[in-house]
Amino acid sequence: MTQNTLTLRKPDDWHVHLRDGAMLEFVADFTARQFARAIVMPNLTPPVTTVDQAIAYRDRINAAVPAERGFTPLMTAYLTDTISADEIERGFREGVFTAAKLYPQNATTNSAHGVSDIANIRPVLERMEKLGIPLLVHGEVVSPDIDIFDREAVFLDTVLGPLLKEMPGLRVVLEHITTEHSVEFVKAGSENLAATITAHHLRIDRNDMLVGGIRPHAYCLPVAKRRLHKLALRKAAVSGNPKFFLGTDTAPHERHAKESACGCAGIFSAPVAIESYAQTFEEEGALGKLEGFASEFGPAFYRLPFNEGTITLKRQPTDIPAALEAGDIKIVPFHAGEAMAWRLVED
Ligand code: DOR
Ligand code: ZN
Numbered sequence: 001m002t003q004n005t006l007t008l009r010k011p012d013d014w015h016v017h018l019r020d021g022a023m024l025e026f027v028a029d030f031t032a033r034q035f036a037r038a039i040v041m042p043n044l045t046p047p048v049t050t051v052d053q054a055i056a057y058r059d060r061i062n063a064a065v066p067a068e069r070g071f072t073p074l075m076t077a078y079l080t081d082t083i084s085a086d087e088i089e090r091g092f093r094e095g096v097f098t099a100a101k102l103y104p105q106n107a108t109t110n111s112a113h114g115v116s117d118i119a120n121i122r123p124v125l126e127r128m129e130k131l132g133i134p135l136l137v138h139g140e141v142v143s144p145d146i147d148i149f150d151r152e153a154v155f156l157d158t159v160l161g162p163l164l165k166e167m168p169g170l171r172v173v174l175e176h177i178t179t180e181h182s183v184e185f186v187k188a189g190s191e192n193l194a195a196t197i198t199a200h201h202l203r204i205d206r207n208d209m210l211v212g213g214i215r216p217h218a219y220c221l222p223v224a225k226r227r228l229h230k231l232a233l234r235k236a237a238v239s240g241n242p243k244f245f246l247g248t249d250t251a252p253h254e255r256h257a258k259e260s261a262c263g264c265a266g267i268f269s270a271p272v273a274i275e276s277y278a279q280t281f282e283e284e285g286a287l288g289k290l291e292g293f294a295s296e297f298g299p300a301f302y303r304l305p306f307n308e309g310t311i312t313l314k315r316q317p318t319d320i321p322a323a324l325e326a327g328d329i330k331i332v333p334f335h336a337g338e339a340m341a342w343r344l345v346e347d
Contacts, residue, residue: 004315006278006287006342010307011294013038013273015136015175015196015247017266018061018073020044026326027252028064030270032071034344036307039136039247040073042101043110047078051091058096074098074302076136080113081120085127092133098302099134099173100124104155107142108221109251109265114138118159125163129170134302136173139182140222149206152222153181164189173301176201176249178222180232186243187236194301196247197237199276200267200334205230216263217332220251223265237277237293238286245297248273255323255330269334272320276335278313278342316343 013035018024031038040061042048048057054075061073077088077100091097102121103114115121128135139160140151156174164170174186174195186195200220205227209218218224236244250273251266258264269276274294281290299306320335 002315003287006290006313007310008274008291008313009295010036010309010311011246011274012036012298012307013248013250014173014245014298014302015039015041015198015249016270017041017043017249017251018064019252020057020060022327022329023252023254024060025064026324026329026331027250027268027270028061029066029069031250031273032065032069033346034274034311036070036309037072037074037304039099040075042076042078043103043108045110047080047110047113048075049078049080049083049113050087051094051096054091054096076101078103078113079115079121079124081116083121083124085124088124088133089127089131092131097133099136100128101136101138103138104140104142104159107138107140107151111138118163125167125170129167132169132171132303134171134173136175138221139174139177148223149225152177152179156182156185161185164193168192171301173247175247176222177233177236178225179229183232183236183244187241189243194243194245194297195236196249196298197233197244198247198249198267199269199273199280200224200249201230202234202237202280203230203276216258216260217267217334217336219258219263219265220249220267221265234280234284238281238284238289240289240292242292242297242300244293245301246277246294247298252331255332258332267334268331271324271333272335272340274311274344275313275318275340275342279340282341312345313342314345315341317341318343 103111105114250270252268253264
């Protein structure tokens with residue numbers, strides 16, 4: 001019998017870009033309407049590198065979300081070559097920083113202040129290992145001689161692999177994994193290593209971006225790889241292995257900034273995130289595995305309680321608009337122009 005409703009323990013999003021200013025006002029509730037908590041990326045301009053900046057940003061997020069949602073933003077520190085271990089420790093002890101994010105310098109949007117050499121943050125990583133603060137990793141090397149499709153694999157081989165050997169107690173989330181190699185790397189790692197998987201990397205491969213014309217709305221970083229990698233990610237997501245959990249990496253950019261001769265990286269999946277995951281899990285014959293992936297494995301890794309409430313999805317074909325607009329801002333969402341099978345029921 002076909003299942004027509006799906007009730008899940010309220011999920012969390014372990015990787016979001018909420019931006020700031022008018023964009024924050026526009027996008028925040030798309031996340032808050034479905035997720036109880038979200039790990040908020042710190043790649044603003046300027047980046048969130050201090051406890052005070054994180055508190056101020058958290059206040060702006062809370063002001064942008066209707067109070068009745070009961071949404072909790074979980075803040076992260078942006079690691080730079082010069083950030084102090086004491087600042088990270090203070091933020092963690094004061095309940096402001098849930099984790100710290102490693103962007104290799106110039107790897108992606110607003111990463112110019114990122115880390116140029118992991119050796120520069122060694123004392124910070126040692127402190128994080130000691131205190132159990134999760135390190136969230138954008139796992140790509142940025143070297144002009146490395147092909148963009150190989151950046152993630154080379155990062156694991158040359159940076160993350162050696163780091164985990166030196167600091168086995170460091171708790172690491174490899175964010176938005178895109179390859180079979182990463183799936184195997186995470187599976188083979190200790191219980192201190194986990195990974196997030198985006199909704200879009202479960203559905204698009206590089207053909208979706210490049211065949212029949214160049215499609216800027218399918219462009220993100222790490223870039224989508226060959227189909228076989230997408231299939232490996234789908235298998236990992238539905239496997240029930242708690243090392244893999246939900247992190248959308250929803251990353252809104254205005255339409256004109258994506259549809260450009262040099263378009264920005266990022267896919268705005270927040271308006272359709274849980275529906276998209278549900279569609280993928282259903283296609284894999286694994287709807288029953290969605291709750292673990294979306295609502296349980298993340299909090300277990302972050303050592304946080306499970307959420308108490310639930311959300312319900314209904315089988316109800318829903319057309320996703322070509323663009324979403326607020327004031328002057330126009331953004332093309334993931335699945336634009338498609339009909340989706342599931343819809344989040346809002347009370
Ligand atoms: O596609 C991406 N967009 N990947 C990232 O790592 C950053 C993000 C953004 O901030 O736009
Ligand atoms: Zn991201």
